[in-house]
Amino acid sequence: MAQSGSNPVGIDNTFRRKFNREEYLERARERQQQEEEAHLKPKGKAPPVQRKPLKHRDYEVDLESRLGKTQVVTPIAPLSQQAGYYCAVCECVVKDSANYLDHINGKKHQRALGMSMRVERASLEQVQDRFEKLKKQKVAGSFSEQDLDERILKQQQEEEERKRQRRERKKEKKKERAAEEELEIDHDVAAMMGFGGFRSSKK
Numbered sequence: 001m002a003q004s005g006s007n008p009v010g011i012d013n014t015f016r017r018k019f020n021r022e023e024y025l026e027r028a029r030e031r032q033q034q035e036e037e038a039h040l041k042p043k044g045k046a047p048p049v050q051r052k053p054l055k056h057r058d059y060e061v062d063l064e065s066r067l068g069k070t071q072v073v074t075p076i077a078p079l080s081q082q083a084g085y086y087c088a089v090c091e092c093v094v095k096d097s098a099n100y101l102d103h104i105n106g107k108k109h110q111r112a113l114g115m116s117m118r119v120e121r122a123s124l125e126q127v128q129d130r131f132e133k134l135k136k137q138k139v140a141g142s143f144s145e146q147d148l149d150e151r152i153l154k155q156q157q158e159e160e161e162r163k164r165q166r167r168e169r170k171k172e173k174k175k176e177r178a179a180e181e182e183l184e185i186d187h188d189v190a191a192m193m194g195f196g197g198f199r200s201s202k203k
Helices: 021-040 097-104 107-112 124-141 145-192
Strands: 052-054 085-087 092-094 115-119
Touching: 085 097, 092 097, 097 107, 107 115
Parallel strands: 052 115
Antiparallel strands: 085 092
């Protein structure tokens, strides 16, 4: 008598997956053909972006407006109100002035402004025009060595005046300290001699 649960003889019970070799070879050939076609086709690259050459900055970089000021910083505050220097173009905060200058002169910031890191080559006419403008400015200003001497003399006088005022303030402070020390000594001497206080003993 056959045991219950046993398989009859001749039935495949290995449960191995059977592969159709021809089908997979056909799929491999199709995939290889598609890859070759894709490789031969010219890639649809977008035309390179034409950026303007670097330009001279026409505004003053503000590094000192918040110098010496205190500010309450919260983690939920917007970026523009956090501690450090905020770049509105790149929407980032830089912690100190040196790094901020590096950032605004750097590649990422200039690209965001639409400029490349290349400088436009000036023509001969542009250089000559620039020289002419500078000559006119020099003549209009009419700056001479005498003006320079006067400026230096004026600065020296101002510096001497500041030093004199500092010396006077120091002398005044010394006098105030000496007067305060004298009063303290007088109180101590009076207390030692029994003149601490003339309060009435009546209650």
